[in-house]
Amino acid sequence: MITTEVEARAWLEALPEFDAEAAERLECLVSMLAEENQRQNLVSAASLEQVWLRHIVDSAQLLTHVPRETRGPWFDLGTGAGFPGLAIAALRPDCEVIMVESRARRIEWLERAREAMGLAKARVAGQRLEQVESRDAAVISARAFAPLQKLLELSARFSTSDTLWVLPKGRSAQQELDDLRKWRHVFHVEQSLTDPQAGIIVGTLSGRKGKTT
Ligand SMILES: C[S@@+](CC[C@H](N)C(=O)[O-])C[C@H]1O[C@@H](n2cnc3c(N)ncnc32)[C@H](O)[C@@H]1O
Numbered sequence: 001m002i003t004t005e006v007e008a009r010a011w012l013e014a015l016p017e018f019d020a021e022a023a024e025r026l027e028c029l030v031s032m033l034a035e036e037n038q039r040q041n042l043v044s045a046a047s048l049e050q051v052w053l054r055h056i057v058d059s060a061q062l063l064t065h066v067p068r069e070t071r072g073p074w075f076d077l078g079t080g081a082g083f084p085g086l087a088i089a090a091l092r093p094d095c096e097v098i099m100v101e102s103r104a105r106r107i108e109w110l111e112r113a114r115e116a117m118g119l120a121k122a123r124v125a126g127q128r129l130e131q132v133e134s135r136d137a138a139v140i141s142a143r144a145f146a147p148l149q150k151l152l153e154l155s156a157r158f159s160t161s162d163t164l165w166v167l168p169k170g171r172s173a174q175q176e177l178d179d180l181r182k183w184r185h186v187f188h189v190e191q192s193l194t195d196p197q198a199g200i201i202v203g204t205l206s207g208r209k210g211k212t213t
C-alpha cells in the first residue's frame with residue numbers, strides 16, 4: 001500500500017510510462033491545480049496536501065490494468081478536476097484520451113491544463129455525456145461520477161466486447177458490483193494501491209452493446 005507523498009512519487013518513478021517529459025507534465029498539472037483550486041473548488045484542500053497520493057497515483061494506478069499499446073479512444077467520464085483523465089494523458093501522451101465534462105468552469109480548466117501540459121492527443125468533450133456522439137471506446141474510466149448501474153446505463157453505447165472498463169469506486173466497489181443486476185459476472189474488483197478499503201472495478205462487457213437493465 002502506498003501511504004505517503006514520498007512513496008507515491010517513488011511508485012510513479014518506477015512506472016514503465018514514467019520519463020522526464022511525463023514528470024514535467026505531472027508537475028505542471030500539480031502546480032496548476034493548486035492555483036486553480038483557489039478560484040474554484042476542484043478538489044478538497046485536505047486532499048491537495050497529499051496530491052501525489054490522492055490524485056496522481058490514485059489515477060495512474062489504472063494504467064497497471066490497461067495494456068501499454070492501447071491507443072484509445074480512452075473515455076474518462078466526468079473528469080472534473082482532471083482525474084483520472086489528465087494524469088492518464090500525462091503518462092500516456094500517445095493515447096487519445098477524451099475527457100467528458102459538462103460544467104463550464106471545469107471545461108475551461110481542463111482545456112487550459114491540457115494545453116499547458118502539451119497533450120496534443122487528449123481532448124476535452126465539453127458537454128453532457130448523454131450528448132456525446134457514440135464511438136467505440138478502447139477504455140472507459142470514471143472516478144466519482146455515478147453509481148455503477150447508472151454508469152453502465154449511460155455509457156454502454158460506447159462499449160464493445162473489447163472495451164476495458166476501469167472504475168475506481170472507493171469503498172463501495174464490491175457492494176456496487178454485488179448490487180448490479182446484470183453483467184456482474186464480467187467485472188471483478190482489484191485492490192486500490194492508495195486506500196486499503198477501496199477497490200477498482202475492472203472488466204469488459206463480453207460482446208454486448210446496449211441496455212444494461
Ligand atoms: C464528483 S466530480 C468527480 C471529478 C473527477 N472525476 C474526480 O474524481 O476528481 C463529478 C464530475 O462529473 C461531472 N458530471 C456529472 N454529470 C455529468 C454528465 N452527465 N456529463 C458530463 N459530466 C458530468 C460533474 O460536473 C463533475 O465535474
